[in-house]
Amino acid sequence: MILKNRFETLCLKFTSDHNLIEKFWLEIEKKYSEKSRYYHNLQHLEALFKEVEQVKEMIKNFDTISFSIFYHDVIYDATSKLNEEKSADLAKERLELLGLNNEIIQQVYEQILATKSHQKSENEDCNFLLDADLSVLGKSYEAYSEYTKQIRKEYSIYPDFLYKTGRKKVLKHFLELESIFKTEYFKNKYETQARENIEFELKNL
Structure with a gap:
């Protein structure tokens, strides 16, 4: 609709x-x-x-x-x-x-x-x-990669060294959670891929 x-x-x-x-x-x-x-x-x-x-x-x-x-x-x-x-x-x-x-x-x-x-x-x-x-975190690598570029543009006011520090903090917070997703439905659908996407982004920041 x-x-x-x-x-x-x-x-x-x-x-x-x-x-x-x-x-x-x-x-x-x-x-x-x-x-x-x-x-x-x-x-x-x-x-x-x-x-x-x-x-x-x-x-x-x-x-x-x-x-x-x-x-x-x-x-x-x-x-x-x-x-x-x-x-x-x-x-x-x-x-x-x-x-x-x-x-x-x-x-x-x-x-x-x-x-x-x-x-x-x-x-x-x-x-x-x-x-x-948070469902975007568990999308395909291509979709997730596009999302990270869009977020970086939204925070373009910040230089790389500041942005990367803040972004790493956010990503590590998600990984430290027992589960990123709160409901069984979304957990089953996106949790594994979300963790893989976040870990990949962290390595490349």
Whole structure:
């Protein structure tokens, strides 16, 4: 499904204000289409929806996870350490105006914040979101290689020696986890390849 259509269909469950929905979609489209975004863009959202669609029957609240996907990287600045907090805050503001109840809004807020540390959650829906967000790690070597180039472009403000130090820290963190993926489905699908990809990147940094 086209992202815009998906967003409209989702929002119409909570409001009949088409102008408001259009306004919020244009905001999302503009944010994810910023020039500095080589990976965290609309294609990233499409990839996440493709992943969660395959486990839709295992997800308790697909509407909640859908809003989390749309807003999880809506604010993205490579120089900031507060992207997730700012994205969660913006999501909260927008979803209140769309008429969602506080429980759903709080779940979306917490799911977006969880994408910062990628720690296993007690909420299995949140774990599916986290796994979908990291699914690129377990893709083919060619796809993974393209992803690493896109991430490097997003962090082009940093010279190699700084970027490589930070990147190594992130990659080693993933390898130190008991499991990169939190759900059995994604673990079985991507864990082995993800570790091979990360180890290969580390050797070549």
